[in-house]
Amino acid sequence: MATIAQIDTFIVDMPTIRPHVLAMATMLAQSMVIVRLIDSEGIEGIGEGTTIGGLSYGEESPESIKSAIDTYIAPILRGCDPVQVGAAIAAISRSVRGNHFAKCAVETALLDMAGKRLGVPVSELIGGGRVRASLPVAWTLASGDTARDIEEGEAMLAQRRHRIFKLKIGKRSVAADVAHVGAICKAFAGRASVRVDVNQNWSEPQANIGMGLLHDVGVDLVEQPIARDDVDAMARLSVRHSVPLMADEALNGPRSAFRLAAAGAARVYAVKIAQSGGLHAAGAVAAIASAAGIGLYGGTMLEGGVGTAASAHLFSTFPDLAWGTELFGPLLLTEEILAAPLTYSDFELTVPTGPGLGIALDTDKIAFFRRDRTATIVHAVA
Numbered sequence: 001m002a003t004i005a006q007i008d009t010f011i012v013d014m015p016t017i018r019p020h021v022l023a024m025a026t027m028l029a030q031s032m033v034i035v036r037l038i039d040s041e042g043i044e045g046i047g048e049g050t051t052i053g054g055l056s057y058g059e060e061s062p063e064s065i066k067s068a069i070d071t072y073i074a075p076i077l078r079g080c081d082p083v084q085v086g087a088a089i090a091a092i093s094r095s096v097r098g099n100h101f102a103k104c105a106v107e108t109a110l111l112d113m114a115g116k117r118l119g120v121p122v123s124e125l126i127g128g129g130r131v132r133a134s135l136p137v138a139w140t141l142a143s144g145d146t147a148r149d150i151e152e153g154e155a156m157l158a159q160r161r162h163r164i165f166k167l168k169i170g171k172r173s174v175a176a177d178v179a180h181v182g183a184i185c186k187a188f189a190g191r192a193s194v195r196v197d198v199n200q201n202w203s204e205p206q207a208n209i210g211m212g213l214l215h216d217v218g219v220d221l222v223e224q225p226i227a228r229d230d231v232d233a234m235a236r237l238s239v240r241h242s243v244p245l246m247a248d249e250a251l252n253g254p255r256s257a258f259r260l261a262a263a264g265a266a267r268v269y270a271v272k273i274a275q276s277g278g279l280h281a282a283g284a285v286a287a288i289a290s291a292a293g294i295g296l297y298g299g300t301m302l303e304g305g306v307g308t309a310a311s312a313h314l315f316s317t318f319p320d321l322a323w324g325t326e327l328f329g330p331l332l333l334t335e336e337i338l339a340a341p342l343t344y345s346d347f348e349l350t351v352p353t354g355p356g357l358g359i360a361l362d363t364d365k366i367a368f369f370r371r372d373r374t375a376t377i378v379h380a381v382a
Helices: 062-077 085-095 100-118 146-158 174-187 204-217 231-240 254-263 279-291 305-315 363-369
Strands: 004-021 026-039 044-050 134-136 139-141 164-168 193-197 221-223 245-247 268-271 295-298 348-350
Touching: 004 062, 004 363, 026 062, 026 100, 026 305, 044 062, 044 100, 044 305, 062 085, 062 100, 085 100, 100 279, 100 305, 139 146, 146 164, 146 174, 164 174, 174 193, 174 204, 204 221, 204 231, 231 245, 231 254, 254 279, 268 279, 279 295, 279 305, 295 305
Parallel strands: 139 164, 164 193, 193 221, 221 245, 245 268, 268 295
Antiparallel strands: 004 026, 026 044, 134 348
């Protein structure tokens, strides 16, 4: 039986190209937890656990993800056969409740290892295998400044990088947000899809007014306008408005997906591997949505290259992906941690084709940016 010979878990702190303004926080950097497993045959698997804004977004933080893996998951992994990924994840789930981001990072590393062992991409180990070679990718315009967001969007269209734009709103009044969004919809009318993400920051009355006004100015989709646990209100809003409501934070695995579908609480699901608890769980979320006639959107936790590649492998297996994806996380960072960056062109992300995730870490960049680095840092001077 093969065994896990080495488990390395570390946090990488990466600066972003600009402030990323959310309803609950403004991000100036992204912290990613990287998991590196090596089995007794020398095969390596890598995974990533990344959340947004520390604990301002959800119950897990980079520090808690690392702690959960090191303290509770690693001892279980050492007794598992890495060839049997399903059995290993089942063993972890019996002893570790919740902690979806930590579990996702570990499952990703195990699947990467399995794909390398078999010489096939991760996409061929999950679902029914890939059905598409590339994925449409949205870009978030999150500066909060209308003119700057329009300028940034124009640049993305000119570079043929993105023609789906999502705006982060909810910090200002409903009227101010609608005015901001309306100006951007007008600027890109007929050239790009414009969606908004409220990150749960509206009450039901605010959402009722806001969704109607947003539809009128040309918005195509409204993401999680109210609290994730207010399923009844989500259902009322979904019935009342023409613009589709997309569930995001309300989704945390297959059971929540079933509850929302049964309640008619959303017409689109933002599927996220970390939020769901791993690639297999996220695949189950997508299957429930498809069976219920709910549209699919490939979501992100603004992961770096590892988590983005893992998400891309899963989303490439979805028979229907009408709303595209949001896998732009690596493009928000000033530095790349992969030896060869993921390929973005003609408004889409190419799904890697190599064994496992089809990627490799840039060891020098990792050594420089990992939080626990001990190497001397040399600063260039003019």
